[in-house]
Each structure stands twice: as structure tokens, then as C-alpha cells.
Amino acid sequence: MDWSKLTYEQFHTKFSSEDACIDFLIQLKWPKGFRCPRCDHRHAYITSTRRLPLYECSHCCHQVSLLSGTIMEGSRTRLSKWLLAIFLISSTPSGTTAMKLSQLIQVTYKTAWLILHKIRTSIHLADNQRPLTGSVQINSAIYGRPFNPSVHKHPQEHLLLVGSSLDHSGVTPTTTVKIKQVTPSSPTNKHITRFDTINFQQQHINPNADKIEIVTGFFTSKRQRPLLEIAKQASTWINSTFHGIGSKHLQSYLDEFCYRINLTASSVPIFDHLVQLCMNIPKAIPKPLCQAA
Ligand SMILES: [Zn+2]
Structure with missing residues (x-):
């Protein structure tokens, strides 16, 4: 689905609950079901009592959170706000500013700026991995x-x-x-x-x-x-x-x-592409990404 074609209100309604965001991100992270990043095993025990589900590999006991290796890792900001930020940057030709974002998702200017900075950093890292060719x-x-x-x-x-x-x-x-x-x-x-x-x-x-x-x-x-x-x-x-x-x-x-x-x-849907980038940041994380938003 091309999520960028939804209006702000439609997107907001679709992802208004944290459960809806968690289900969406699980599907993005493991489209074919859980896969242990350490041993590739396909089964995990899930702890759902925390704010975000924690997966423990039933073979090697490695624990992995839904947000491990993503720009949202370590963030206390609700997932619905992160997804709205990614939506806003991808659905309008002019993107969005930290001031506008802070008002829309009701976070401080500093948090909004940091969210946008992390999204832009994931774009920057992806761009550097795609050289011009032809x-x-x-x-x-x-x-x-x-x-x-x-x-x-x-x-x-x-x-x-x-x-x-x-x-x-x-x-x-x-x-x-x-x-x-x-x-x-x-x-x-x-x-x-x-x-x-x-x-x-x-x-x-x-x-x-x-x-x-x-x-x-x-x-x-x-x-x-x-x-x-x-x-x-x-x-x-x-x-x-x-x-x-x-x-x-x-x-x-x-x-x-x-x-x-x-x-x-x-003709690539921007939201779909961008949310994938944000879910898969490279292992070597630049310093600005380590700050929590
Ligand atoms: Zn494992």
C-alpha cells in the first residue's frame, strides 16, 4: 500500500494506538515471522508485559527488542508520533519543519528536531551507500x-x-x-x-x-x-x-x-521506503543518532 496517499487525518486514525504501530513495525521487521539475528532461529518467547514486546530466541536465548537497530531504539517518544513524523516528511513535497512537527505531534521543539535529524541521518547513510552509476x-x-x-x-x-x-x-x-x-x-x-x-x-x-x-x-x-x-x-x-x-x-x-x-x-512510494530505512540503520551508528529523542 502507498501510505503517502493517505491524508494526515486518515494516517493519524490508522496509527492512533501503540498496538497498531507495533503490529505494523513487527510486519516490517520480520515480514516472514521472527528470525533471530544471532542464530537465525525462527522461534522466540515473547514478553508482552513491557511497553514494547521483547523477543527471546528459544534456541540461543538472545534477546531482541522490536526497535533494536532502528532510529527509534532507546526513544521514549510514542511510536505513533514517530510514524506520523515519517509520514509528514514523506507525504508533502516540502517535507516538514521541527516547529511544525512539534505542534502536530505535541512534543518539544528539541524532540521534534531530533526526530527529524535522525530520519535525515538515515536518508544520508542510505544515500552514501548508493553511488551514481551509468x-x-x-x-x-x-x-x-x-x-x-x-x-x-x-x-x-x-x-x-x-x-x-x-x-x-x-x-x-x-x-x-x-x-x-x-x-x-x-x-x-x-x-x-x-x-x-x-x-x-x-x-x-x-x-x-x-x-x-x-x-x-x-x-x-x-x-x-x-x-x-x-x-x-x-x-x-x-x-x-x-x-x-x-x-x-x-x-x-x-x-x-x-x-x-x-x-x-x-515512482517509489516514499513513506514505505523511508520507514524501511528508519527500521534498518547500519551497525556503525553516527554520534547524533545515539542521542535519545
Ligand atoms: Zn538465536
Whole structure:
């Protein structure tokens, strides 16, 4: 089912009870029934007297909670509020802000911000595991323009590399977009160096990509206007929805923007995909994810 097509009220009604949320998440975690993460055994004893069910493998006695390995692990916030947050970020083209979320799900601004930060971090981690492949184009851009027309970078301008790929290896061709922040070697340097593009290539492009075109000059006739347009759309979204973002968190907002347009272009239901990401975070958890929301 494409849950993103439900209205806020319909979704809220469907997942208003913790039991409904628990049943939904159990189905996501173990669609074919319990499976012990340690020994792969299929049977467990369930303790249901706690707030969330606890599973104990009947073979090796390993205990696993429903939320182990998810962004909700250790959180005291109700599951219905987590699911509503994931729904809100996936059901509207502009996503949601911490202020709006805190009012809708009735949590503090700090908790709402942390919930959104964890969701964005899971998007960021997934994005880093999916390199561009096929025919790849890269163009430089700047977030925060125009503060000054000089060759030197204003503190509120941030260098970006925008990449897109067209992959013909699947049943239907897929287009994927990435926008990555570049930390210049000097704080005032407005130019993207060869070192920066190699770095991008190593981190975000599959070594087996068919061909790679890179343009880093801001005034060259070779610049790829569709990529510059994507960077402009991302900047407009960040500025109109969040009233600008500083360097520290800019990348996670850029990843959220690209995530939404990539899934929309592939006709993948965003809520279904995002809730799966949130249920399966990688073993090495970045520090911000360890804080409890
Ligand atoms: Zn086991």
C-alpha cells in the first residue's frame, strides 16, 4: 500500500494506538515471522508485559527488542508520533519543519528536531551507500548565492558538487541525483579543485560507471544547466521552508531534497521506503543518532 496517499487525518486514525504501530513495525521487521539475528532461529518467547514486546530466541536465548537497530531504539517518544513524523516528511513535497512537527505531534521543539535529524541521518547513510552509476554528469554550484560577486567565498556561501546519473542497466532507465557539500581547502576559496572532484568520484560514483563528465568552472559555456537548476531548486526549498541552513547541517537537508526527487522520479512510494530505512540503520551508528529523542 502507498501510505503517502493517505491524508494526515486518515494516517493519524490508522496509527492512533501503540498496538497498531507495533503490529505494523513487527510486519516490517520480520515480514516472514521472527528470525533471530544471532542464530537465525525462527522461534522466540515473547514478553508482552513491557511497553514494547521483547523477543527471546528459544534456541540461543538472545534477546531482541522490536526497535533494536532502528532510529527509534532507546526513544521514549510514542511510536505513533514517530510514524506520523515519517509520514509528514514523506507525504508533502516540502517535507516538514521541527516547529511544525512539534505542534502536530505535541512534543518539544528539541524532540521534534531530533526526530527529524535522525530520519535525515538515515536518508544520508542510505544515500552514501548508493553511488551514481551509468552515465554520470557533475557540475559545481554554490548554496547561498549571491552574497558577493567577488572571487572570494562569503561565509554564508557553500560550495557544492551536483551529480546526476542515467542508468540503463535495469528494466527502465533510472535517473539519480546527488548534491554534496564541498569543504574548500581555504575558507575563502570559491573554486572547486581537482582534489575535490576526485574525492566526490571516489565516494559517490560507482567505479564501473560508463562515463563521467565534470564541469567546475562557474562561467564556462560547458556548464550543465539542468544540474544548476536542481541546485537552485534545492536552495529555494531550504530557504523557503527552513529560512536558510548553516554549514553544519546543510548536507542532511540536501540529501533529503535529493531523496524525495529521486524516489518521485522512480515512482517509489516514499513513506514505505523511508520507514524501511528508519527500521534498518547500519551497525556503525553516527554520534547524533545515539542521542535519545
Ligand atoms: Zn538465536
